[in-house]
Amino acid sequence: MNFVSDLFRNIGIWFHTWLSGFLPSWAVLLIDYVLGGIILLVGILVAVLFVIWVERKVVSRLQDRLGPNRVGPWGLFQAVADVLKLLTKELTTPDGAEKISFNLAPLLVVFPTIMILAVIPWSQNIIGSDLNIGVLYIVALGSIGVMATLMAGWSSNNKYALLGGFRVVAQLLSYEIPMVLAMLSVVLLGGTMSMQGLVEAQGGGFLNLPYWRVFVIPLGFLVYFISALAEMERTPFDLLEADSEIVAGFFIEYSGMKFAWFFLASYINTVLLSAIATTTFLGGWQGPFVQRAPVLGIFYFAAKTLLVIVFIFWIRGTFPRFRIDQLMGFAWKVLVPLALIVLLLVAVVVKLPVSPLVQQAILFVSNIAVLLAALGLLGRRLRVATERQRLGGRI
């Protein structure tokens, strides 16, 4: 029973001691790291295949149709069929394209997303590398992906790709700021930048539930979730890659396997940003009885991440998309002030000389108050703008 209660860690320890029996310690370390990397990589690829199937099913049910149901049971192997099709397509290169960056851009888009995998805490003892600057590492890698999409858009020698590339960069850079500020509020509450430390700070209390940051700073979670939707370029922020708008935006000229890399990067980004939302706001692997049986942690983590992902697909099937100027205005005029207010509230309340439970109650109440005030202000502006439009002006 004790072996099962921390199953994966005990398997790892048994494997390590078995290897140390007949290999020098540097070889054991090397094999440990290489095997860990391979497991993470294969795991995320299988998860992406599953998430693609979940997306197609959820969106199709929301649109009152069945979705893929031919290839494999319930259409589970549809993604495999898609990959086989993409493998057989010709890799075209447009005339006049900048060859080095045209071929380098798909790689540079995928690598930062895979590198973020190393710092996500899957369970209490399962983490690639518990950096003490985990949150900063994630933000830095996000900024590399921005440069790669710019290269992809420009090196295609195509005006629409260039336009799409510039708009994508503007959107990604604008929405990175509220996202980072929301994560910073969680870092202030947790007192550490290490991802494992942030999850451990959300433990304790009744069934390990009450200290989850979503119950402490719900406005922060809302700001982070909306910014993450924009960072993944998902509806309602997918103006730049929707087929009816700009025909795939900055990766118009990519075909076959190079397109598959952009597709893969988009889905890995979705899974990872949901995992980061789970880690920072929803309590990561915390849940009932996780101290007695740490193996439950990975199930709680997977369940929460899947919940966030299905919610994102639900939003995709429901809302229309924003125009580019509405998008940018929303980021700079609404999300950044809200994120700054949350940061200010957290910074002030954390230093008050009251017990942590009272601090959390104050934060929760003030978050709801600020959210209602912001909704009231936005509602009033919307009413004024609708009146103006009705009388012949423009919104």
Add this chain to the structure above:
Amino acid sequence: MLLQILFIVFSIAVLGLAILTVTVRNMFHASLTLVGSLFGVAALYILLEAEFLAVVQVMVYVGAIATLIIFAIMLSRNIMRSDIRSANDQWIEGLVAAVLLFIVLGLVVSRTGWQTVSAAAPADAIPAIGSALVGEYVIPFEVASVLLLVGMVGAIIIARERER
């Protein structure tokens, strides 16, 4: 031993990519090698156990400054032709200035008494950096913030649409 090998590899990467940056004909490839060189500097910071500085280097230099350089190159079309020579007629004067600068830098580096500490780096440097920024070094911190704000406001004013 392993650290020595890593240091040599990363130094060769930084210096080699930097040399490529100034000799490559195509400006866009030059900016890509510059990005590689900056990554190499971040790797050297990690070897020195300054992880915070390494991540900030990637975030600021690669994520912001290199992106802006690439933007500037992309928006000016005639830099991209590869028949533009990367050297002009004053290369002898440039060579003399570079050799003199090298001699001055070499003398300064070799004659400074570099103080080394024998204690190990603190395991968690971030609280120390944080309290130093708002404690001992608060005036440079605030002055840098005001400088960035002035730059941002100036850029917005210059790029604003003219109100009719």
